[in-house]
Each structure stands twice: as C-alpha cells, then as structure tokens.
Amino acid sequence: MNQLLFLLSLPLLLQCTTTSAQSPAAQPPAPPGPTNITKILEKAGQFTVLIRLIKTTQVADQINTQLNNSNQGLTVFAPTDNAFSGLKAGTLNSLTDEQKVELIQFHVLPSFLSVSQFQTVSNPVRTQAGNSNNGQFPLNITSSNNQVNVSTGLVDATVANTIYSDNQLAVYQVDKVLLPLAIFAPPSPAPAPAPAKADKKKSPDTSDGSDDDAKGDGTSTSGAVSLTMHRGGSILVILLAVVSL
Numbered sequence: 001m002n003q004l005l006f007l008l009s010l011p012l013l014l015q016c017t018t019t020s021a022q023s024p025a026a027q028p029p030a031p032p033g034p035t036n037i038t039k040i041l042e043k044a045g046q047f048t049v050l051i052r053l054i055k056t057t058q059v060a061d062q063i064n065t066q067l068n069n070s071n072q073g074l075t076v077f078a079p080t081d082n083a084f085s086g087l088k089a090g091t092l093n094s095l096t097d098e099q100k101v102e103l104i105q106f107h108v109l110p111s112f113l114s115v116s117q118f119q120t121v122s123n124p125v126r127t128q129a130g131n132s133n134n135g136q137f138p139l140n141i142t143s144s145n146n147q148v149n150v151s152t153g154l155v156d157a158t159v160a161n162t163i164y165s166d167n168q169l170a171v172y173q174v175d176k177v178l179l180p181l182a183i184f185a186p187p188s189p190a191p192a193p194a195p196a197k198a199d200k201k202k203s204p205d206t207s208d209g210s211d212d213d214a215k216g217d218g219t220s221t222s223g224a225v226s227l228t229m230h231r232g233g234s235i236l237v238i239l240l241a242v243v244s245l
Contacts (some may be wrong), residue, residue, distance in 0.1 A: 034068040035169055041078060044163045044173075049084040050104075057097075059104045059128075073112025073168045077150060077157075079177045087177055099183050104180045105129040106137055106152075106180045112170055115162065118143040129180060148172075154179045 038060050043048040054060040063074060095103065105128035113121065124138035132138050140151045143216075148159035157176035164171040 037063045040164045046080045057101045057104050075113045076171045076175045077107045083176050102129045118148045137180045138226035152178050152183045
C-alpha cells in the first residue's frame, strides 16, 4: 500500500522539483537613481511654488548636474508654499528673470552642511547667488537650543526640519522665503539738498583818493574851500577863494 502511494505521488514530486529549478532567482534591489532635487521636493509635498521656480529658472538642472558630476556637496533651504504666500502680493511677478534666478540661488549653499555644522559655520555664509558682502547677498546662520535661524538682513527664518540628507545634499525646510538685500532692500533716501548760500550784500562804494582830497576837509589842492547847501532840493555852492598872501 505504501509503495502504491509513493508511485502515485512520484510524478507530482518531479513536476514540483522541475518548476522550482526553472524559477528565476530573486533579483537584488536596483541601485538608486541619480539625485534629483525636484523629485525630493515633490515627495516631501508643500513645495509647489519652489518647484515651479527652480524649474523655470533652471536652477534645478544646475543642482542635479553639480551633484551627479562632482563630489561637491550642496545645502538647500526650501521655503514652503505657506512661506511664499506670506510675501506681499505681486512680489514674485515684480522680479526680472535674472532676479528670480538670484532669489533661488540665494537659497543654495555651495557645500554640504549637516545640522551639527550649523553651530560652527562662519558668517556671513556664501550662497550660489554670489557676493556675501553687506548690501549684496549676505546670509547668517545661527544655532541655539537645537534651533537653527537663518537671517538675510531683511528676514529671520527658522529651519523647521530636515527634508533630505545623504552626506552630499542636505535639504532643510524653512518657514520664510529668504529675501536678499541686493534685490529687496529699500532704496536709500535721497540726500538732502545743500542749503542755499545767502547773497553777500555789496558794501557801498568807497570814494577814491581824489574824492577824499576834494571832500575830506573841504580844501582842494588849489587852496579853494567849497561849501554845499541843500535848499528845497536845489544845491547852492559857494566857493570861497582864499588868496594866499
């Protein structure tokens, strides 16, 4: 009886063995694709405006190319849609294409910074926008009590959380759009006009020496004495001749 059962089950065992041998081995997980800042922000959500800007300004292509073709790291501060909605109406539309590029580049640091490195960073921090001198694109990062603040001279933002970090790219969520001085600083007031110079009053003309000789003591060089009398607007001149003896 046992032999009969074994003979009946033998074809089934052979079929299972053959099927198992033909099954492909489990494939290892595919290696991760190249770093893509747009996909990182899309996965995180709430970055619709920033995604649109980094695409239209082509800053996204610059970031992806730099990350995937060099060993140089990057740090990105990512304002949320709520942060952009806090801007004055028409702010983005008032910018030129060049200013939009500078605005987005101002949110990108040309090196990788971990959270712990924020405590020792040297200010002002240089961004992809360029000149970090005061009045241009200075960015200051401070860390205190596990809170990281980012200041532009016009805006004080707070790092809310870490969106992504792989030791080459760090993306941090910030609660405000970082506005650089070079674009958004109020114009300097016009210098006050110089006070008008008062006209100098001309002094009355002084008589020359000949007049002094004629009128100073009433005696001319000829020895004549003149007397002038004013009566009713008429002038009476009496000349007295002095004859020297």
